[in-house]
Amino acid sequence: xxxxxxxxxxxxxxxxxxxxxxxxxxxxxxxxxxxxxxxxxxxxxxxxxxxxxxxxxxxxxxxxxxxxxxxxxxxxxxxxxxxxxxxxxxxxxxxxxxxxxxxxxxxxxxxx
Numbered sequence: 001x002x003x004x005x006x007x008x009x010x011x012x013x014x015x016x017x018x019x020x021x022x023x024x025x026x027x028x029x030x031x032x033x034x035x036x037x038x039x040x041x042x043x044x045x046x047x048x049x050x051x052x053x054x055x056x057x058x059x060x061x062x063x064x065x066x067x068x069x070x071x072x073x074x075x076x077x078x079x080x081x082x083x084x085x086x087x088x089x090x091x092x093x094x095x096x097x098x099x100x101x102x103x104x105x106x107x108x109x110x111x112x
Contacts, residue, residue: 025067040076073106 007018027044034041036058071079087094 027064027066031063031065035073035076037058037073039070040073042071044069 002020003018005018007016008015025044026046030042030048031045032041032043043065044067046066048062048064081095
C-alpha cells in the first residue's frame with residue numbers, strides 16, 4: 001500500500017512518498033565493493049544451497065548476485081554512522097533478539 005512519511009526533526013525536513021510495488025530484496029552478504037569517490041558500487045548476494053562437502057577442491061559456497069547498488073560515498077558513510085549509532089544505542093535489545101532467535105533455531109524453549 002502506498003504511504004507518505006513526513007519527517008520534521010529540526011533542520012531535517014522531508015516527505016517520503018513510497019508507492020506500491022517498491023522492490024524488497026533479501027541478501028545474505030556482500031561479495032564485492034568498489035569504494036571510490038564520488039560513488040561506491042556494492043554487489044550483494046544470496047547463498048543458493050548449502051555447499052557440498054567432500055569435493056576435490058574443498059567446500060565451495062554457491063552465491064547468486066541479487067543486487068548491484070551504486071550509492072554516493074558520502075551517503076554510504078552517513079548510513080554507516082547512523083547504523084552504528086542505532087546499534088550502540090540498542091545493544092542489549094539486539095543481544096536479546098539474537099539469543100531468542102538462536103533458542104528457537106535450536107528448538108529449545110526460551111529461558112523463564
